[in-house]
Amino acid sequence: MYITAFVVGILGGVHCLGMCGGVVGALTFSLEPRVQRSWPRMMLFQLAYNFGRIGGYAIMGALFGLLGAQLGSLVTFLPVQQALQVLAGVFMISLGLYLGGWWFGVVQIERLGAKLWSRIQPLANKLTPIKRLDQAWLYGTVWGWLPCGLVYSMLIMALSAGSALQGGLVMLAFGLGTIPNLLLMGVFAFYFTKLTRMVLVRQLAGLSVIGLGLWQIYLAWAVQV
Template sequence: MMVEGIYISALLTGLFGGVHCLGMCGGVVGALTFSLEVKNQASWWRMLPFQLAYNGGRILSYLLIGALFGSLGMLLNSLATLLPFQQLLQVFAGLFMIALGLYLAGWWQGIVVVERIGQGLWQKLAPYAQRMRTVKNIRQAGLYGLVWGWLPCGLVYSMLILALSSGGAFEGAMVMLAFGLGTLPNLLLIGAFAFYFTRLARKTWVKAIAGLSVVVMGLWQIYLAMVVSVN
């Protein structure tokens, strides 16, 4: 149940974290759709393969880094007492998700400090992302998403900590796959209705619901870790 619970938490966090996705990736997705429609004079439905390719590339990046963190967690587990250390990582992931939920709700901005950790890497990748903005085919859209998957993001970081506690490379990759699939509906809808969803995400009640949902997911992760320790 512990691993299955992690996957469910990752999926729901991706879904409820759509408010954050609007700020981090929504502009990219909306601009991608808009630029393609202008160039090709096509409807959004004709642009759907490009959106899927972009998101496929983004999720592939999540899979790769999830496998890396899962492998690192397995290595750390082998150097410590397996179960207690894994539980500690899961509790830490839960606490991070609670902090993220407070940030999404607009009640605490501490998570911004964590997002700055990845700025060094992103500064090296940003020029490539800028050059890829002129998307002409599906392959380029996929490559564009592959680069944007490394954008510094507290939501992604919280899932990477969860991947670290998952127990292995495959499990870590599956955590990030579940998370990526959870973000997919929001970002596809953003591509179609960017203006409407941007306005909606700014509403206080929407941010509060999204933030509280992620807080609940964080509390659930801590509960799962505690249940394992009791059993």
Template sequence: MFESIYLAALLTGFLGGVHCLGMCGGVVGALTFSLEVKNQASWWRMLPFQFAYNAGRIISYMLIGALFGALGMYLNQSLASVLPFQQSLQIVAGLFMLALGLYLAGWWQGIVVIEKAGRSLWLKLSPYAQQMRTVKNYRQAGLYGLVWGWLPCGLVYSMLILALSAGGALQGALVMLAFGLGTLPNLLLIGAFAFFFTRLSRNVWVKSLAGITVMLMGLHQIYLALVVSIA
């Protein structure tokens, strides 16, 4: 079951690229363009900076994933005698993936409510992010990525519910690592193919396919939770 969680997180990160383009595409494109102008270098020479940004972002995901995984393990140990907590978390994670799939497909915007919940924290962090946008080396790029990882995102928050059900701090961190790696191809390529990817993200069929696939994975998580409880 846990291997299935990691695969679901990886695929959700990749398929959620249509959402990443809207949330992070402007950040990636602007940073890449800024570096190219200042250094008069082609995009591929800026690729190490993009890796540094994304490494920082994924590290932030893993840290908060570990916290959520540890919290889930603690709650499970505390409440296991009262109710099937691990199974309940797995079902909730599956339901969140269903909601996320509807959102990615453009059929329901309910998950935006979750994004709004994190905006107060982002308002406190965004001034630091603005100060870090003048990047001169890889270390600064990585630090910017660490802050960038806290950008309010329903996609990330949905995966944190999955991390909560993963079974522990390490498992929660691995869920978010898998998710972050899944988002990596889309965000690395945005800098070079921003126009193409923007058009792709607006394609109804692309959005629908991504949404349906994520919903199927959510149903699979619910199925696994119910099968484990019966077994």
């Protein structure tokens, strides 16, 4: 489960471009000129943003894992866990279809989260302009709540994890998988943007995520058999 979440984080880089590319670019260019001219300093700020974001993911994962555990305590947990695992697989297949450019239903799900984000976004605005690493970390924590179909699919997996700890670890593994892509966007924005807009790259990533979704569904079915 953790490996799957990590791999989805890596493969979701082409989706991260659309959802977070603008945020990363804005954060990079809003830093003080002395920070932008220093690669070590800029990298520290990029890491602070991203580890704050991953912390936000882990909090969400723990909450969803706890919710899943509470649901499981009401009925026999195994069937509930299997159903949630199948649902996570379906979400991943939908995400893979979106990444490949074949179906865009995930966009509708992201719009549902926009209402929550509209309430959280003012917290991020209060932290700007960012001049210190602790500000960057707090901004990243808020940024982690940005509506994203990729995150939602992983939250369903966290829901099926069985506990708050395991749910948090699922989202932690996913967040760690997204770090290379978002760091590349922050440091080599132009070149990375060009790569992730290639149709073949998007389709290969989409097919890979679809394969992982089918694998999750198979695992749920195999337990039952």
